Amino acid sequence: MLSHLNNFLPRQSSLLMKCNFSKMFCFQCEQTINGKGCTAKGKCGKTAEVSALQDLLIEQLKHLNSVVHHAKENDVKPVTTYSDHFNLEGLFATLTNVNFDEKRFQKYLHKGEKLIETYLKNGGEKLKSVLHENGIQTADFSYSKPLKELIKTGKEFQIDLTEEKRPVTFTKELIMYGLKGGAAYLDHARLLGYEDTSLYHYLSEALQKLSLPVSEFSLESLLEFALQTGNWNLSCMELLNRANTESYGHPEITTVSTTPVDGKCILVSGHDLRDLKLLLEQTDGMGINVYTHGEMLPGNSYPELKKYSHLKGNYGGAWQDQVTEFAKFPGPILMTTNCLVPPPKKYSKRVFTRSSVGYENLKHIEGDDFSELIKVAKKEKGFKNTKKLALKDIIVGFGMNQTLALADLIIDAVKEGAIKHFFLIGGCDGAEKERNYFEKLAEKTPKDTVILTLACGKYRFNKKDLGVIEFKGNKIPRVLDVGQCNDAYSAIQIALALANAFDTDVNSLPLSFAISWFEQKAVSILLTLLHLGIKNIFLGPALPAFIDPSVLDVLVKLFGIRPIGDVDEDLKLMLKN
Template sequence: MFCYQCEQTTKGTGCTTMGACGKDPETAALQDLLIYATKDIARYAYRAHQMGARDRAIDVFVVKALFSTVTNVNFDLRWFGAFLQEAAIIKTKAQSLYEQAARKAGKTAETFSCPVRWWENTDDLQGLLAKAQDVSISKWIDKLGGTPAGLQELIVYGLKGAAAYVDHAEILGKEDAKLYADFHEMLDYLTTGPADVNDLLAKALKTGEINLRAMELLDAANTGAYGHPEPTQVRITPVKGKCILVSGHDLRDLDELLKQTEGKGINVYTHGEMLPCNAYPGLKKYKHLAGNYGGAWQNQRTEFDEFPGPIVMTTNCIMKPKDSYKDRVFTLGLVGWPGVKHIDDRNFAPVIASALAQPGFAADAPAKYITVGFGHNAVMNAAGKVIDLVKAGKIRHFYLIGGCDGAKPGRNYYTEFAEEVPDDCVILTLACGKYRFNKLEFGDIDGIPRLLDVGQCNDAYSAVQIAVALAGAFNCGVNDLPLSLILSWFEQKAVAILLTLLHLGVKDIRLGPSLPAFVTPDVLNVLVEKFDIKPIGDVKDDIAATLAT
């Protein structure tokens, strides 16, 4: 086993015996083989797309295959065995699509070699595991060297993150054929064994551009279905009654659960990255959406244990459930854990039955609230006042403090940073990293809250739109704004967002709590030279440096 796709890898270099996330070596191996298979499929799909031929089933499969391997999505070995069986069918379909398109265009179809014949005997699990050893990341490192292999993986991880957003959008009926084609093109590129550092970096930035369009597509899907988020006070303490907790990221899953629980005397709470859902008009209209419970994903083993009802995991962020609550966990979509009940077709009857059987909260806790819902639409509505406050010298600087949360030591930096931000500065935040400080009191500047919760990780698109609009208002570039980005990362969606920011030319990003293991010193030197990206340091020194520019 070798896996270094997330921030919490063993010793910061890679997991070699068991994943820090709980992923076992066999599951890790099949995930590597699935990525290899996805690249193989993409060669045919990309060329077919070029000749105007596409098959939606192929496009959707590739995205779901990528997303299923994101950290903390699926840990079920049998799931990936079934995925590879489906991949073999998809490969045949993609090859046939390409060959038919070539004949129609009067061209000779290319023949591709594939050293590992992964599509043969996919019902033989041990055979698949044996093949997986030949496509492990450690093999690529031995063959190409750490820097080219790391850059290839940087592209793969960016595509995985973007795939999550495309999958969420597809669930809500929003798709883009060009985006699918771009996924195929990038995966096809990786099959050529690229080793040129400059070319790989250029393709990594292209991946960032793909992710920007993926986030834009998802933003349109979410707001089209549920309206633009509105500044909303969200209760963060429980109320008496039966209850269900929903974690993950998927808005439609929450919507369907709210519909099916309406009138049943069950309160529904959000958890983790679902917190921003409380600000969407189409979701907060449900009176039994009672608020948010708990914090970020890494605290779930304690918080889920104490929650007196069932828990629904809609996307990534699942951790190994304790036996004490494992029978109350339900997974949806691509999420899976061995022995945990999976919900098909969003039929929440088993979840509802579990909620009615559990005790629920015995009494109301003292009421406490936080405010969320400052997406790009809400902030732009107040842009005139914000700009006036900047011109008047009342707002000196903006800080975007956000990203993934996690358990690794060093993340207290983000709490301390937020606490040390001067009173004449505004903090934008997004993703679950906000749980480090979103329950603190920051006050306001002439009615503008000093803490503006932009939303989920995918709502980095909102942050980008806010920055672009401010740059336009001040007739300057984004890098000339009084704006500093202080980012924490954990998994592949954070990688995709970082690549998007680099694609947009954003400089002087501070990243922590540690740098990715797949970014070698050579790659880091290039990023520092070109984008002035830097690791986080001392809080007071970092704040002083940002205010001095």
């Protein structure tokens, strides 16, 4: 097993290099430069200035939740509703390809400072004394400084790559990225009115814990902390699943057109189903067609969304192609969440942002009034002469409820040998050529196997005709689209239900995991899978740069994690299970 990692270990070991971190250092996503870390400008387009503000915001969140922790222990009047929501907003804004706007981060920092000041005011001298005893500053630094000074201060919070501290430092980063992903799920649920104070409490305590110096931790304790975070994220995903399905109904098997129709149009990208619903309501009867993009594709399968006749289908593919696709779209674009690629001037005036998404000079919509965006849609030319187009449709809607409704059929097909193996091929897409692996793997899977897929990685193969499995007069599609990355909970529940049906565990099922990761929500899902004890996950296109070789060694020994390699060789190993 370890020999299979040899090609990847130099990439990990290269993090020992001597870098100039005076500008920035970021390695939280898969596209980081040379697999080491972005040190001048982010590969995502993030500037050194924005990176510094994000680092400072993370530090402020640790500071705030340290204050919250000690305030709770000393019965200080809480302002937890506001601080809990701020934790979600702040963490979400620092995800890869979400917010690039310096001024928005300045506002976050000012908001965080007011929350800290409120706690200090409520706690009085007693709380200040307790904080000082625990080494927590209360007045030494102001987050209300001018933007340039905040950026300068943010650059001081660099990751400590001291060799002897690396395993602990890097594992703390792994946990932080898991928290970021879970916070995004909780924020989506919150906007639909679904909240769980126990999940907020874990997040707050985890941020406080991560504020402690590396000397307070052992690698073993941090790995346990990471798995606990995976368990927490499972609950976050369950809450979001409940929020979405109770608000919009359970996804149904739906054929989605990718061929546009003539008329005015709006494109909705990201993950926030609530924004899609609001926009459909506000454009109903206006003669403006709405199209989904990227991770919003599964929105077409929810009963309370698909009932709108002007939801016409899906346009384009995964996030990394949006510069080309958005330029050609003849209407405004609404970015509800990640993944935003910095827009060039040729279409930036047509892009609107929501929630934690931000980019300098893009129009940001606060509140729930989309009238300004609708006004732009009426002015733009819209689609014309589309009758000659005939693009391939996509079938979606195999969420937990729908797929489990077919469970008896699927189980019988397995028992009688019509289905020999299951693959979960899902996760994030990206521009690297190595991601072709997942497309080739899907194409080479035997015809008597079924592929569960979710997240934007499915765009690698969701328009390909991979056939059906005919069984007792039924046609079972070989590709079952479970939904967004936000719907990983559904995929997990399907796997657990199969295991229960065969009176075994997930690791004993004829089921293989091939996960493509890109950003922090993928990290949180990985931690959840590890918490559940799922082993032998194939991960790619490269291993995370923030996992130290010694930590990787432990994960390999405990869980059999392995980087993707040769498609044919990997497929042989998967089918042995």
